[in-house]
Amino acid sequence: MSTLIIPGDSIPINQKSEQLIGPGLHIDLNTKEIIPINSGLLQNGNKSIHIESNSKRYIPQTNDYVIGTVTGSFGDIFRVSLSNFSSSVSLSAMAFPNASKKNRPNLKVGSLIYARVSNADPIVDIEIECIDPTTGKDGGFGLLEDGFVFDVNLAFARNLLFDANHPILKLLVQKCKFEIAIGLNGKIWIKTDDLKYTLACSKSIQNCQSVTSTRFKEIINTVFKELGL
Amino acid sequence: MAKGIEVSINEKSFVFDALKQGIRLDGRKLEDFRNVDITLGDEYGYVDVRLGKTRVVARISAEISTPFEDRPFEGLFTVSTEISPMASAMFENQRQSDDELLISRAIEKAVRRSGALDLESLCIIAGSKCWSIRADVHFLDYDGGFIDASCIAVMTGLQHFRKNDITVSGEQIVIHSVEEREPVELSVLHVPICVTFAFFNPEGVEENIKGESNNEIYIVDTTLEEDLLKDGVLTVAVNKNREVCQISKAGGLPMDALTLMDCGRKAYDIAVELTNQIKKLLEADYKRRNEGIQYKLRAENDRITVE
């Protein structure tokens, strides 16, 4: 059950059980009250409570998967842009599997990478890494070659990433074979064997943002048809 | 170029590959102009233009002012084109970037210097009183094509605008309110329409100059994404009498002269279509307003008859 909550509303906090406070809620420093700071749908579970809201501007959080563009390098640090006009984040040349002083990753300005936010304290520089800390392997992170990247809303990106059986992806699989990387910063990278298919997939995903799930199939079919596929 | 916007290598090569196959990301053909959606406001001279995701609002206003000393028989016409960060954070407030300068120059040339507005008709008393017409262009949303969109907005606004009627008696001017007398339209001499082309060179600059292949691509009415990747740009302002009011290609990719001629012809076709669209829109608006007035006059005031 989810209800609309906007800033200024009271939050029904379950006093008995311990709940984790998630996004959209904030503890006022003066009154020690828990207040909603965003508008969205209140998700009040047993263990956690948060407000599910949509936005366009990505604010890095530790452990988020993101897609970024390299904008420059200074010594052993690459600067990476996660969204236009936001402060860039750092990616150490050492934060790659098997990296050493001699074995530097080959990243150019404009390279696209898939990474994990490793430190998101807003007071210092935000850091990302292309390594799975549990295995020390690439874990799917690293340079994204070819393909196409496009933007979607953040809530939609979250939904796509966390739902492995997402109907859109299932529908697309029926159309063609593709590789996909979904960044919680609202960036999606997709690659197929053919340019037209890549374009069709990306258009399909973008267009599905503004329709109900019942129409996904129809939208995807239209997009593919328009491109003559 | 645009500070803060990063285009990845992947996007760049994807866009180029697509163009080589004649495909644009938004599904248009290379020579297609986006659909132009023009809305007229209740107030005279308020025009809202949408060109794809690009959105521009023009406000035309008039006040009585003093003419320039060296041009006592002419009224004043100012076009203000300041771009705020509303359109995109790439534009800084009150600090004109090169892009912004280019946009305002192009509009200035196309609309003001082409004499689209008859300045002499704005003279009230030579040397001391004249109308000062102002076009404020507000850039709300940016997805390329600011020059073309604002030109459409200003030209539609000028034709839509009505200034208060005045009576001159000796040295005195009586300004009549809208209720008192039907306001009068501006004397617009012709309607220049800007069409902007972008050039791409997927083979690299050397191939472009030395090679024989002529593989350069030109596309009409770029979106921001295409705009960020273009190698050259050409703006043509033309009216439906086939008169070219300005043509500017500021550096960039060297292009074949024949291609430019081709662009000119394309621009003309687009201009004719847009001019007609504007004309129809204005006629419909006039009709709508007049129906209202007739009704109002009949209801309130039987002493005036309307033809």
Add this chain to the structure above:
Amino acid sequence: MSIQADTSILNRVDGSATLKSGETEIIVSVSGPIEAKPRQELPTTSALDIIIRPDIGISTTREKLLEDKLRQVLTPVIIGILYPRQLIQITIQVLQSGEDKEYTSKELSTIINATYLALIDSNIGLKVSFAAESFAISTDDEIITAPSRSQLKSSKSSHIVSYEISNGKATKLLFSDSIGTFSENQIYQILDLAATKVEETHQIFRKTIQDKIEKDFIWQL
């Protein structure tokens, strides 16, 4: 008076809203948190960049003072400590001012309301909701809510009042500005009246936000 509100109307910014309130029409965009220029950066909180542009002509000290007043409204409401060293850029374009240049109350109240919706749309953290209303006192001492251009012109004084709104109720005063000639009693009346009026307006905004959220999550349905 008619109020028409809409959100998420612009593509290049993080939040946006239009608001047409009577004769006044405002469009607001919010970008942020984005990278601040070194001279704007504040060590512990976010910098607020507010730009107000008039419908006709270039911006002057008139807009500057409006920007300052809006800043007074927003500073306590935006939770800046969430975004230290970052910039929140708010751009306001007046599309139709609905009042003569000598007055600013209608513009300011519509700007405050439209900015609220744009901030909600941008998902920037807000401590509380808020809304504003404009008033005028006519020459025969009648208080007019949301006066028209001509009512304002013949009025004795003009006022704008903004309240914080919690659970749909106007709670704390945020900002109020009055100019002209008016009595002490009248100001108390206006402050009380404003509380009920902004609650009414807020009801409309709640609906606008509801629509926005439904649109945002339409793919869930």
Add this chain to the structure above:
Amino acid sequence: MSEQPELKLVDFPPAVLARISPELSLQRHLAIGLRPNLRTFEEFKTVQINDGGLSRYSSTNSNNESDVLGSSILRSGNTTVICTIRGGIIEEDILGENNNEDADAVNAIFAKDKESIINQENLIDSAPIYPIVEIERGRNGPPTDEEMNLSQKLYETFLHSKILSKSSLKVKVGLKSKNDKNEIEILYNDENSEFQLGPKRSWNYILYCKFKIFSRSGPLFDLIWISLISALKQTKLPYAYIDENAADIKIPIKMTGNFGTIREQYAITCDDEKFNNLILNNEEIGYSSNFGVISLDKNVSNNNEEDEKKMEIDINDENNDSILLVDLEGEEEEISCKNLINVVVDSKGENLKSLTLTGNIDKSSLQKAIDLSKKRSKFLINQEI
């Protein structure tokens, strides 16, 4: 390492604490019933003001070539405000609604449709002044935000207060000519009713005021408002005349096939000696006061228990732990007070002219502030500054 780092309390001298933690410093002061500037909570800063002798009409000015028409120098605490009033002349557009022959003829046709303007108190009859505020801070450059905001607030408040009517600024133009005896004399309307200058032209004075502020120590609006009113009270408007020889010339011109005439722009000269006092609408004049509302931090006051009793004496309000500070001054008060009141009350203390409330102001604080402003306005009027 086994040793625990030891935490030491560091003492700061008051001046240092005020800079590094202004809020705490202020709370410590308030807890003992005192303000950092040593005033009590409801004590206004004293204001000294004189005409400064900068105007050409000032009796203490040996410089009668100045073009300053009125001036004032104000000192309050360390702050000095210098206000100078200057003038200009603008030719008025005579629009159809004005009464004179030409327009009447035109208006007659439309008179029926015209709604008559009944209200004389209309804003349209109120004259503006054009202020420039400069706060010396040891830097050059474009006006700061504070300077711009002060200028605009002053402009708006003045215009809407209707202190000055447009009719007070009308230039009664005289004519300079040679009389029968071939002597040059200047004829003015009030002396010689026969004389009339071309009815079609009319001129107005425009007033500019410039503020120069030294040693800013708090919000400035109150001070510049007082100095403006004081300077305007001293302001005189000169008589002005036109040289007969230059009257009503039309210069024919021809340009690219157009014919027409250009009106001569008259050179209007101001009389060196004769002047009128600037007429102000005295009942509209008011004075401005500012207040801050701050809530007492109980943690701070509890730390100073021995001072507790003293505090209770000063804050005699029943329930309230928020207090009203009058006439803010100094960095600590300006930074800490987030809730502000600015009031302009007219001279009789009946009506308000301007009221700006920032932040959460409760009604009782507001009432108290308005009460105090009324008293102060009366006091300043009686002081006849």
Add this chain to the structure above:
Amino acid sequence: MSTLDRRRILGPANVKPLIFGLSSSQSKQENKIEEEEEEDINSQISKTFIKTGLITNANGSSYLEYNGNIISVSIYGPRPVRGTFTEKTSLDVHLDDNTETISDLLNKKFCNYIENNFTTVINLNKYPKSGISIFINVLSINNFQKYKYKLLSLISDATTIALINSGIEIIDIVSSTFDLNSNTVISFIKSNEIVGLLSDSNKIYKDVNDFNKIIKKLGNDSNIVKNSLINYLMSGN
């Protein structure tokens, strides 16, 4: 419209400034008395009013009033300069004319004169990476056309006092004097070393001696000025 200033409220365009008719005979007589007085440095000094330290947010300040001329000088610095490294203090002088009589050109000339005067006197090596700003405010002027260099000499004296008030190290007191006939201002330090001289005389001197006489006279006057400045400073004000 480049003349538009969006940061200031300038009022309507087409406004003409006030032009006052010719001065009446009365004031001419007064001028004569002034001229006589101009010869007597002691009587001038007795009519001069000086106060220091009025401006609290400046590092030093002075206020000087003489015969309808009112000058306020404030000193800011030495304060750190951002960016480039400088071995010496940079000195800058700004003159704000509240009376709106000094032309831009003369304003620059005055500023240069003051800057030159004091670069020689201030111990610039003592404050590297710093800047000192001198802000001169002219609040009232008496008969600028005739006495413009008199005003300059007063500004110079006021600046000296403000600098001393700020505690910035200077080599010696700069004292300036003015000669009406030759329209000359000279600034001296130590005993009769000239640090600044500005002369706008229409006369052509027959020989160097003529000018030497002026220098000698002003030199003597300057010693008197210097002594009275010292007296003022010693009086503990």
